[in-house]
Amino acid sequence: xxxxxxxxxxxxxxxxxxxxxxxxxxxxxxxxxxxxxxxxxxxxxxxxxxxxxxxxxxxxxxxxxxxxxxxxxxxxxxxxxxxx
Amino acid sequence: xxxxxxxxxxxxxxxxxxxxxxxxxxxxxxxxxxxxxxxxxxxxxxxxxxxxxxxxxxxxxxxxxxxxxxxxxxxxxxxxxxxx
Amino acid sequence: xxxxxxxxxxxxxxxxxxxxxxxxxxxxxxxxxxxxxxxxxxxxxxxxxxxxxxxxxxxxxxxxxxxxxxxxxxxxxxxxxxxx
Amino acid sequence: xxxxxxxxxxxxxxxxxxxxxxxxxxxxxxxxxxxxxxxxxxxxxxxxxxxxxxxxxxxxxxxxxxxxxxxxxxxxxxxxxxxx
DNA sequence: CGCTTAATATAGCCAC
DNA sequence: GTGGCTATATTAAGCG
Numbered sequence: 345x346x347x348x349x350x351x352x353x354x355x356x357x358x359x360x361x362x363x364x365x366x367x368x369x370x371x372x373x374x375x376x377x378x379x380x381x382x383x384x385x386x387x388x389x390x391x392x393x394x395x396x397x398x399x400x401x402x403x404x405x406x407x408x409x410x411x412x413x414x415x416x417x418x419x420x421x422x423x424x425x426x427x428x
Numbered sequence: 429x430x431x432x433x434x435x436x437x438x439x440x441x442x443x444x445x446x447x448x449x450x451x452x453x454x455x456x457x458x459x460x461x462x463x464x465x466x467x468x469x470x471x472x473x474x475x476x477x478x479x480x481x482x483x484x485x486x487x488x489x490x491x492x493x494x495x496x497x498x499x500x501x502x503x504x505x506x507x508x509x510x511x512x
Numbered sequence: 513x514x515x516x517x518x519x520x521x522x523x524x525x526x527x528x529x530x531x532x533x534x535x536x537x538x539x540x541x542x543x544x545x546x547x548x549x550x551x552x553x554x555x556x557x558x559x560x561x562x563x564x565x566x567x568x569x570x571x572x573x574x575x576x577x578x579x580x581x582x583x584x585x586x587x588x589x590x591x592x593x594x595x596x
Numbered sequence: 597x598x599x600x601x602x603x604x605x606x607x608x609x610x611x612x613x614x615x616x617x618x619x620x621x622x623x624x625x626x627x628x629x630x631x632x633x634x635x636x637x638x639x640x641x642x643x644x645x646x647x648x649x650x651x652x653x654x655x656x657x658x659x660x661x662x663x664x665x666x667x668x669x670x671x672x673x674x675x676x677x678x679x680x
Numbered sequence: 681c682g683c684t685t686a687a688t689a690t691a692g693c694c695a696c
Numbered sequence: 697g698t699g700g701c702t703a704t705a706t707t708a709a710g711c712g
Contacts, residue, residue, distance in 0.1 A: 358471070358476065362467060365467050369464045370460075373457055373464075376453050377457065383453070384446075387442070392439075392443065398705085400443075400447055478694095479694090482702090486702095501571070526642055526644065527644060527649070530644065531649065534649075535653065535656070537632045544621050544625045548622065551618055558610055560611060560614065569619065569622070572615070650690095
């Protein structure tokens with residue numbers, strides 16, 4: 345066989361550790377998702393249009409992505425032109 | 429008119445506040461997503477099978493969900509049978 | 513230029529064709545949704561509990577899905593254990 | 597008791613019939629969903645932008661809905677004005 | 681009719 | 697770098 349009891353136990357501990365760390369991070373992630381929902385619920389309670397708010401957030405996120413891509417391309421051009 | 433400059437300004441502030449809070453929470457969420465990825469990358473570096481690890485995490489999560497669903501269905505049955 | 517009047521006309525015809533085919537299929541889909549609703553309405557008229565019926569259908573569908581998932585997981589395990 | 601073996605058997609047959617009819621209709625619905633997907637895949641293979649096509653279909657669907665709503669409102673107005 | 685769940689559409693990721 | 701797959705975000709439906 346290619347392994348023994350000791351290395352299997354090590355792998356088992358390692359697996360357990362990884363799974364638990366991921367599960368904790370996912371739990372925190374779910375909490376944030378819930379908090380985001382709460383913000384929208386509260387906003388709705390204040391008379392705001394949630395769908396429109398979501399659209400605004402999505403647009404700004406998109407803008408951010410495109411700005412970052414533009415900067416990346418600019419950096420590439422600068423590097424290519426020896427300007428960096 | 430149904431609004432005036434003051435209430436519009438208030439709405440504007442409210443909208444701005446909501447959008448910023450959501451964006452901050454989404455930023456934190458993205459950080460967590462990145463951290464989860466890092467855990468898997470590290471696990472891979474330690475010789476673990478990432479796909480299998482993801483399956484384990486998913487199965488455990490699924491078990492939790494199914495346990496909750498089973499309770500819900502049990503309640504439904506109880507209600508249908510007049511046991512509630 | 514990368515296109516000309518002819519290829520644009522072809523694309524236009526293609527687009528029109530695709531949109532129409534999708535719209536026809538969606539129309540048929542909506543008809544089916546309506547027919548399903550009618551079945552439940554009729555069942556209700558015959559004294560059946562629609563919510564319970566929906567639960568039965570959902571459970572049977574879920575069983576099918578879970579059986580398929582179980583096979584997928586089994587395959588994954590076989591692969592992980594070098595049994596495939 | 598409010599039922600007997602015969603009426604229970606009738607209800608059972610009725611339930612079975614309803615469930616099967618719904619399942620058949622849902623199967624047809626799923627087939628249509630798959631066919632729609634295939635149309636888009638084929639369109640993609642022909643160099644079309646699937647996201648844009650979906651947007652077109654959605655816009656036209658929206659137009660239809662809004663036109664129907666407009667007609668409904670128009671009918672209401674006509675009735676109110678004794679024009680129907 | 682609103683509010684909670686289910687269906688659909690989109691986006692990100694991984695492997696090939 | 698493309699295509700399938702998973703996860704997420706949006707939309708629609710059902711229920712009270």
